[in-house]
Amino acid sequence: MDSMSDAAIGSENLVKVYKEKSSRPVLALDGLTLDVREGEIFGLLGRNGAGKTTFLRIITTLLPPTSGKASVLGLDVTRAALEVRKNICVVLQENAVELYLSVMDNLATFARFHSILRGEIERRAKRVIEQFGLGEHVNQKVIDLSGGLKRRLQVAKVFMVDKPVVFLDEATTGMDPINKRTTIEAIREEARKGRTIFLTTHILQEAEELCDSIAIIDRGQCVAKGDPQTIKSLVANILEVTLTFDPLSEAVLNELRQLDLITFAHRNNTVELCVRGGQVSLLELITKLSREHKVVHFEINSPTLEDAFIELLGRNLHPTEGASV
Amino acid sequence: MSMVLAVMYREYRIRTTSLTWTFYDLFMPLTYLLLFGIGLDKAFSGGISTQGIVLSYNTFFLAGVLSMASFGIAINTSYGFFVDRDNGIFYEFLTYPMTRGEFLVGKIVFNCVLSIVQTIITISLGAALLGIPLQPERMGLVLIGVVIGTAGWFFFLTTFALRIRRNDMFNTFINVAYFVLMFASSIFYPLDALPSWLKVAAQINPLTWHTDVLRFATVGLGALDVVMIEAAAFGVFMLVSFWFAVRTLQNAILK
Ligand SMILES: Nc1ncnc2c1ncn2[C@@H]1O[C@H](COP(=O)(O)OP(=O)(O)OP(=O)(O)O)[C@@H](O)[C@H]1O
Ligand SMILES: [Mg+2]
Numbered sequence: 001m002d003s004m005s006d007a008a009i010g011s012e013n014l015v016k017v018y019k020e021k022s023s024r025p026v027l028a029l030d031g032l033t034l035d036v037r038e039g040e041i042f043g044l045l046g047r048n049g050a051g052k053t054t055f056l057r058i059i060t061t062l063l064p065p066t067s068g069k070a071s072v073l074g075l076d077v078t079r080a081a082l083e084v085r086k087n088i089c090v091v092l093q094e095n096a097v098e099l100y101l102s103v104m105d106n107l108a109t110f111a112r113f114h115s116i117l118r119g120e121i122e123r124r125a126k127r128v129i130e131q132f133g134l135g136e137h138v139n140q141k142v143i144d145l146s147g148g149l150k151r152r153l154q155v156a157k158v159f160m161v162d163k164p165v166v167f168l169d170e171a172t173t174g175m176d177p178i179n180k181r182t183t184i185e186a187i188r189e190e191a192r193k194g195r196t197i198f199l200t201t202h203i204l205q206e207a208e209e210l211c212d213s214i215a216i217i218d219r220g221q222c223v224a225k226g227d228p229q230t231i232k233s234l235v236a237n238i239l240e241v242t243l244t245f246d247p248l249s250e251a252v253l254n255e256l257r258q259l260d261l262i263t264f265a266h267r268n269n270t271v272e273l274c275v276r277g278g279q280v281s282l283l284e285l286i287t288k289l290s291r292e293h294k295v296v297h298f299e300i301n302s303p304t305l306e307d308a309f310i311e312l313l314g315r316n317l318h319p320t321e322g323a324s325v
Numbered sequence: 326m327s328m329v330l331a332v333m334y335r336e337y338r339i340r341t342t343s344l345t346w347t348f349y350d351l352f353m354p355l356t357y358l359l360l361f362g363i364g365l366d367k368a369f370s371g372g373i374s375t376q377g378i379v380l381s382y383n384t385f386f387l388a389g390v391l392s393m394a395s396f397g398i399a400i401n402t403s404y405g406f407f408v409d410r411d412n413g414i415f416y417e418f419l420t421y422p423m424t425r426g427e428f429l430v431g432k433i434v435f436n437c438v439l440s441i442v443q444t445i446i447t448i449s450l451g452a453a454l455l456g457i458p459l460q461p462e463r464m465g466l467v468l469i470g471v472v473i474g475t476a477g478w479f480f481f482l483t484t485f486a487l488r489i490r491r492n493d494m495f496n497t498f499i500n501v502a503y504f505v506l507m508f509a510s511s512i513f514y515p516l517d518a519l520p521s522w523l524k525v526a527a528q529i530n531p532l533t534w535h536t537d538v539l540r541f542a543t544v545g546l547g548a549l550d551v552v553m554i555e556a557a558a559f560g561v562f563m564l565v566s567f568w569f570a571v572r573t574l575q576n577a578i579l580k
Contacts, residue, residue: 060420086422096413098335100342109338112331113421141342 007035008196014068028054030220041197043211051220052200056169060090089158093169099143114161124160132156148174168199208305235311244270244297328423332431354394354447375515383455388540389512399478403486425574437472444471466542474535477563483570506532534559
C-alpha cells in the first residue's frame with residue numbers, strides 16, 4: 001500500500017468486470033497491480049482487448065472498478081475523484097474534439113476548463129499551434145479537418161495545460177510520421193519538466209525509444225514489467241535474423257522451418273525470422289546452408305521490444321501470423 | 326464557480342455557431358403564439374372561461390407557450406448529450422477538474438439565461454402584436470417560474486438521454502413523452518371541463534404544475550394556495566430529477 005501511495009500512478013489487485021445486460025460479463029482487468037514513478041514515461045502495452053483502455057478509464061475516474069484500488073498521486077480514484085481530475089489531463093482512445101468549433105476555440109475551451117487565464121490561453125495556444133503545425137487551420141471548423149488532423153488537435157490540447165500527470169491512449173494513432181515525431185518530442189519535453197506520462201501504444205518501436213518503464217498486460221493481468229532493456233532480456237535467447245540467398249529455394253525454406261521459430265517471413269530472396277534457442281545451433285545451420293547455397297547477406301540482431309512482445313503474448317499464434325516483411 | 330462559467334462559455338460557443346438554433350431558441354414560442362394562438366383566438370372569439378373569469382385565448386395560452394418553451398429548451402440541451410457523445414467530447418468532459426453536478430449546473434444556467442431572454446421576447450412582443458395584457462410587476466415571478474421549469478425539465482430529460490443510449494430510441498421517447506405530457510396538461514385548455522380520468526392524469530403531470538404556476542404569474546389566474554402546492558410539487562420534481570441526473574452521470578456512463 002505504501003508503494004502504491006508513493007507512486008505517481010498505482011493500482012492494486014484492480015478488477016473490472018463489464019456487465020452488459022445483453023451479453024455475458026467480461027473480465028477486463030483481472031487483479032492488475034501497477035506502479036508508475038513520478039516523472040517517468042510509462043508505457044502500458046498489450047494486445048487488442050487486453051484491458052489497457054479499461055485501466056485508463058478507471059484511473060481517469062471515468063469508470064468505477066469492480067474491486068481493488070487505484071490512485072493518482074496518492075489520491076484514490078473513487079474516493080477522491082475530483083482531486084484526481086484536478087491533477088490529470090487525458091487523450092482518450094476515441095476521438096474527442098468539438099466538431100462545430102474552430103481549432104482555436106477547441107484549444108481555448110479546453111484551457112478554460114483547466115483554469116488557464118485568458119491572456120495565458122493565447123500565449124500557449126500560439127506555442128501549441130506552432131508545435132503541432134496547426135497554423136493554417138487555426139480558424140477552420142474541426143468538422144472539416146482530416147482524421148489525422150483531428151487527432152493532432154486532440155493531442156495538442158493536453159499541451160495547453162500543465163497537469164502533473166498526463167494519460168495518452170494510443171495518442172499517435174492516425175498521425176503521419178512527422179506528426180508522430182512531433183508528438184513524441186512533445187511528450188519527452190513534458191517528461192523533462194517533471195510530468196508523469198502514462199501512455200498506451202501498439203507501436204512498440206515508439207514505446208522502446210520513449211518509455212522509461214513498461215508493463216505488458218494480457219487478459220487483464222500483468223505478464224511483464226520493467227524498463228525496455230529488462231523486458232527484452234526476458235527473451236534474451238531470441239535472435240532476429242535476416243538472410244538473403246541467391247536464389248532462395250524451397251529446400252532452404254524447409255530447413256529454416258525446422259528452427260524454433262517465433263516469426264518467419266520471406267519475400268524475393270530474403271528471409272526474416274525470429275528464432276528461439278541458442279546462437280550455436282543457429283550458426284551451425286547457417287554455416288551448413290552457406291556451404292550448399294549462396295548467401296549474399298546475413299545479419300543477426302538482438303531482440304527488439306516487438307520480438308519480446310510477440311514472444312510473451314503470441315505463443316498461441318501460428319509463427320507466420322506475427323511476421324512482417 | 327469557474328467550472329460552471331467554463332461550461333457556460335462552451336455552451337455559448339456551440340449554440341452561437343448556428344443561427345437557426347439561436348432563432349429557434351429565442352423566437353419559437355412567439356412564433357407558436359402567432360400561428361396557433363391567432364387561430365384559436367379567432368375560434369374561441371368569445372374568450373375562454375375558467376374559474377369564473379373570461380380571458381382571451383391568447384392570454385390564457387401565453388403561460389402554456391412559455392412552459393412548452395422551457396420543455397423545448399430542455400429537449401434541445403438533452404439532445405446535445407448525443408452530439409457530444411458522438412464527438413467523443415462527452416467522455417473527455419468527465420475527466421475535467423469539475424464535479425458531475427457542476428457540469429449539469431453549467432449547462433442549465435446557460436439554458437436558463439436563454440429561457441429568460443426568450444420569455445422577455447415572447448411576453449413583450451406578445452403584448453405588442455397580440456394585445457396580451459402586459460403586467461411588468463409580475464415579470465420577476467414569471468422569470469423565476471420559467472427558470473425553475475427549464476431546470477426541472479432539463480434534469481428530467483438528462484437522466485433519460487444518458488440512460489437511453491440510442492439516438493433513435495430517445496427520439497421516440499421524446500415524441501411520446503412530449504405528446505402525452507402536453508395534451509394531458511393545462512397547456513391548451515383549462516382542466517375544469519375535462520372528463521375526470523383525464524383531469525386526474527393532468528393533475529399529477531408536472532407540466533400542469535409548471536403551466537399553472539406560470540399562468541398565475543402571467544395573468545393572476547388560479548387560487549394562491551393551489552398554486553403554492555403546485556410550485557412546491559414542481560420544486561420537489563426538479564430536485565429529484567437533479568439527483569437522478571447526477572447519479573446517472575456518475576455511474577456506468579460509458580457506451
Ligand atoms: N463498455 C464495455 N462493455 C463490455 N465490455 C467491454 C466494454 N469496454 C471494453 N470491453 C471489453 O473489455 C476488454 C478490454 O477492453 P479494452 O478496451 O480495455 O482493451 P484495450 O487493451 O484497450 O484494447 P485495444 O488495444 O483494442 O484498444 C475487451 O474484451 C473488451 O471487449
Ligand atoms: Mg484501448
